[in-house]
Amino acid sequence: MHVLHMNTGEGETSYAKNSQLQKKIISVGSSMVESAIFSIMLEVQPKSMGVADLGCSSGPNSLTAVSKIIHTVNVVSQQIGLSVPELRVSLNDLPGNDFNDVFKSLPELYNKMKKDYGIEDCYVWGLPGSFYGSLFPAQSLHFVHSSSSLHWLSQVPLGLKPKAGTHLNKEKLYLSKSSSMTVVRAYQQQFHEDFSLFLKSRAKEMVSKGRMVLSFLGRRSPNPCADEACYQWELLGNALMSLTLDGLLEKEKIDAFNAPYYAPSLEEVAREVEYDGSFVVDGAETFEIEWDDGDKSDFNISSGYRVAKTIRAVVEPMLESHFDLGTELMDELFRRYTKIIDDCLSKTKLKYINLVISFMRNE
Ligand SMILES: C[S@@+](CC[C@H](N)C(=O)[O-])C[C@H]1O[C@@H](n2cnc3c(N)ncnc32)[C@H](O)[C@@H]1O
Structure with missing residues (x-):
């Protein structure tokens, strides 16, 4: 939770400049x-x-x-x-999130509400803290929304702690086709602990007949190691290797790194x-989202470049904190990742599975 935040600011590699996929x-x-x-x-x-x-x-x-x-x-x-109704709107994220940046856009939101809909009774505030735990007073919420956030676990699965000095998930960053059952179970167990705590916390905070719409990356396959759930990590692992x-x-x-991430199936959530x-x-739906769903009009920019930049904006702080690569090597890593993705995309279309x-x- 201390290292999980998106790339800050408005530079080339920032989340602000590279979050069109999440907008979609x-x-x-x-x-x-x-x-x-x-x-x-x-x-x-x-x-x-x-x-x-x-996870705003x-x-x-x-x-x-x-x-x-x-x-x-x-x-x-x-x-x-x-x-x-009077609207009490909470924007939540982890304490490392740039809430000041969010607050700067609030006057624009208030103006729009007033001008377009005549709404004045709308109060928006930021709430730092983990959604894996209590955040709000009892029965204070009618509607909870979250997009592109709940595939992050609260921590690296505890079951992946090295045994007798040996790492359990060598050469991989997440689950992969070669993962042992111990590694798969460790991820499943962490998802179970986190998601059950999430539901328990929201259950206390929400009113009867309140609604919650959650959208996050998942999978259709019953197999947690299916490519549709893991491939972006597999290729990033290849670039690091x-x-x-x-x-x-x-x-x-690399042996010591494990992503605090899990892409569940609808059945696991149910x-x-x-x-x-x-x-x-x-209500539940699964959507396929192309890895490169961006503007393809500029022929000088490859699909792999766009995909790698979208992923970099999300994972760079986590990678930097573990691998301590520095700017040049981080750039080199993402050049290699771009090439690997371009090679794959020249042979096949790659898609994420998103659950809503x-x-x-x-009662
Ligand atoms: C990819 S961003 C999504 C942002 C936004 N909802 C969107 O759709 O563009 C994921 C966000 O979830 C936040 N997040 C991850 N785990 C969280 C947790 N346990 N509690 C609160 N926020 C969390 C991250 O800090 C990050 O800002």
Whole structure:
């Protein structure tokens, strides 16, 4: 949790400049957000509505989801003849997030709310802390949203601690086709612990019949080691391994790294929901998102370059903290990663699987 944050600022490698893919992911979940808000307004009719966006990050996407939510509350209220509720909106992320950057965009959001919808009763604040644990007062939330965040675990799986000085997941950064059952179980166990704590925490904080729409990377295959769930890590591991072959990085450092990440299947999520018992799943969809979903009009920029930049903006702080590569070697790593991705994309289209799931808080 101390090293997990996106690349800050507005430079070439920043998350602000390289988060179009995540923006697309927010938009594919928007119809589920609309129906969840419709249900809340119809069934709960709150006078004061608690809304939270978990893992808001900073940059152009951090207010995208909440702007859409506020807009939808306004439209739905008019459709069903209710006055727009007072809106209490929390933007949550880990304490290392650049909340000051987010706050700078708030006046623009308030102006838009006032000008376009006449909404004045809208209060937005930042809330630093992990969503794997308690964040809000009991029964204060009506709608919880999160996009591109819940595939991050709270920590590297505890079951991956080296045994007798030997690393368990050598040469790999995450699960892969060659992972042993011990490694697979360690990741599954950490997902179970984290997701069950997430549900337990939100269950306390949400009102009865409140809704939650969560969108994150996952998989269709029952196999956690399927390419669709792991391949970006596999190729990044290959790029790091090529640095060790050239004597630029110790192999032991790669052996010791394990990403705090897990791409679950819908079935695994449903199992956690059943185990927790406080929510029902009232909608679930899987979407394929192309690795290179960006603007392909500039022929001087390869697909691999765009994909590698999108991934770099997310994982660089974590890699820097573990591998201590420095700027030049980090640039070299991502040049090699770009080439590896371009080679793969010349043979096949690579796609992420994104899950969007809508939950209702039980009575
Ligand atoms: C890829 S960004 C997504 C940002 C934004 N929602 C979007 O769609 O562009 C993932 C964010 O989740 C945050 N995050 C990861 N684990 C978290 C946790 N346990 N609690 C709160 N935020 C977390 C990260 O710090 C990061 O800002």
